[in-house]
Amino acid sequence: MTATTVLASLFFVLTAVIIVKGVRIVRQSESMVIERLGKYRTTLTAGINIIIPIVDRPRQIVWRVLAERPNGQKIVQYKLKERVDLRETVFDFPKQGVITKDNVVTEINALIYFQITDPVKAVYEI
Numbered sequence: 001m002t003a004t005t006v007l008a009s010l011f012f013v014l015t016a017v018i019i020v021k022g023v024r025i026v027r028q029s030e031s032m033v034i035e036r037l038g039k040y041r042t043t044l045t046a047g048i049n050i051i052i053p054i055v056d057r058p059r060q061i062v063w064r065v066l067a068e069r070p071n072g073q074k075i076v077q078y079k080l081k082e083r084v085d086l087r088e089t090v091f092d093f094p095k096q097g098v099i100t101k102d103n104v105v106t107e108i109n110a111l112i113y114f115q116i117t118d119p120v121k122a123v124y125e126i
Contacts, residue, residue: 017053022050024049024050024051024058025049026049029087030046032059032084033059033061033120034051036055059082063079084119084122085116087115088115089113090112090113091112093109095108
């Protein structure tokens with residue numbers, strides 16, 4: 001092998017790695033916040049997007065998830081994600097016993113429906 005062949009193959013391998021790392025596919029109802037050298041650059045929407053691999057990187061988000069074990073016990077898990085889910089989400093609070101004004105014990109159950117409309121504000125301001 002000559003030096004030219006080695007350099008050409010190294011160039012093609014490096015180019016292929018940059019192309020593979022630079023293409024980001026974002027699914028429908030998701031978005032991805034991109035930072036360039038640690039500062040906000042852009043928000044990627046659904047479809048095929050191209051970033052500069054070494055300079056640009058997706059912002060990692062700590063996502064709190066309520067999971068249920070097989071025995072019915074609910075636990076809180078924290079996951080690192082790169083994508084922000086833009087779909088409407090339901091958060092179900094556990095039932096809670098309360099005493100009314102006329103001293104009757106009853107249970108209430110609360111639900112929250114929420115949807116992230118601005119991923120940049122959801123990542124940086126909340």
